[in-house]
Amino acid sequence: EAQVTQNPRYLITVTGKKLTVTCSQNMNHEYMSWYRQDPGLGLRQIYYSMNVEVTDKGDVPEGYKVSRKEKRNFPLILESPSPNQTSLYFCASSLSPGGKTQYFGPGTRLLVL
Amino acid sequence: DQQVKQNSPSLSVQEGRISILNCDYTNSMFDYFLWYKKYPAEGPTFLISISSIKDKNEDGRFTVFLNKSAKHLSLHIVPSQPGDSAVYFCAASASGGAGGTSYGKLTFGQGTILTVHP
Numbered sequence: 355e356a357q358v359t360q361n362p363r364y365l366i367t368v369t370g371k372k373l374t375v376t377c378s379q380n381m382n383h384e385y386m387s388w389y390r391q392d393p394g395l396g397l398r399q400i401y402y403s404m405n406v407e408v409t410d411k412g413d414v415p416e417g418y419k420v421s422r423k424e425k426r427n428f429p430l431i432l433e434s435p436s437p438n439q440t441s442l443y444f445c446a447s448s449l450s451p452g453g454k455t456q457y458f459g460p461g462t463r464l465l466v467l
Numbered sequence: 468d469q470q471v472k473q474n475s476p477s478l479s480v481q482e483g484r485i486s487i488l489n490c491d492y493t494n495s496m497f498d499y500f501l502w503y504k505k506y507p508a509e510g511p512t513f514l515i516s517i518s519s520i521k522d523k524n525e526d527g528r529f530t531v532f533l534n535k536s537a538k539h540l541s542l543h544i545v546p547s548q549p550g551d552s553a554v555y556f557c558a559a560s561a562s563g564g565a566g567g568t569s570y571g572k573l574t575f576g577q578g579t580i581l582t583v584h585p
Contacts, residue, residue, distance in 0.1 A: 387572075396556060458511045460508070461508070461510050
């Protein structure tokens with residue numbers, strides 16, 4: 355089954371404790387992206403990757419890091435989480451950088467205390 | 468600066484009637500528009516899209532209309548069903564030209580919660 359998976363689905367952590375949210379897709383997609391969803395703001399792009407070893411900042415990259423060492427994986431790293439990073443996070447992928455239709459993972463709900 | 472806006476946070480409709488969800492954008496470089504549907508505890512799923520060279524695209528009960536001069540698009544659902552109850556996000560993309568980093572990037576609206584009552 356074609357899908358985008360994220361882990362963990364739910365996470366409660368404390369300020370400053372490094373965490374990683376994993377994202378994996380089995381569709382051989384080149385383009386992957388991370389979004390955060392906050393009330394009244396919709397989905398905002400954090401980082402995206404056009405292909406392996408090619409990443410770039412989205413609209414709200416501060417406080418986040420990403421890496422793309424393999425085509426299927428695109429982890430999101432919070433080196434020192436803060437309460438303002440409490441949010442619902444979605445990973446997405448599409449067939450190519452020009453692929454307009456993106457497929458989303460189920461989401462990771464993060465609470466930073 | 469919110470480049471894609473959905474000014475109605477919620478919409479309530481009776482089953483069988485038409486649902487109309489609206490979306491406005493400000494960036495004239497946007498040339499492709501999409502609607503995504505999101506159920507609780509799930510990721511958004513693609514619903515329908517339209518290119519800026521068209522003014523209408525239809526897929527079953529779903530039709531998207533684009534008015535480029537007004538920078539406005541709308542999603543019509545006819546007839547509405549209780550299973551359509553979800554959050555609907557409008558999104559836009561710009562081709563960005565040769566080497567443009569906006570290529571493939573989606574800008575989303577805030578979302579509209581649609582409730583269809585039986």
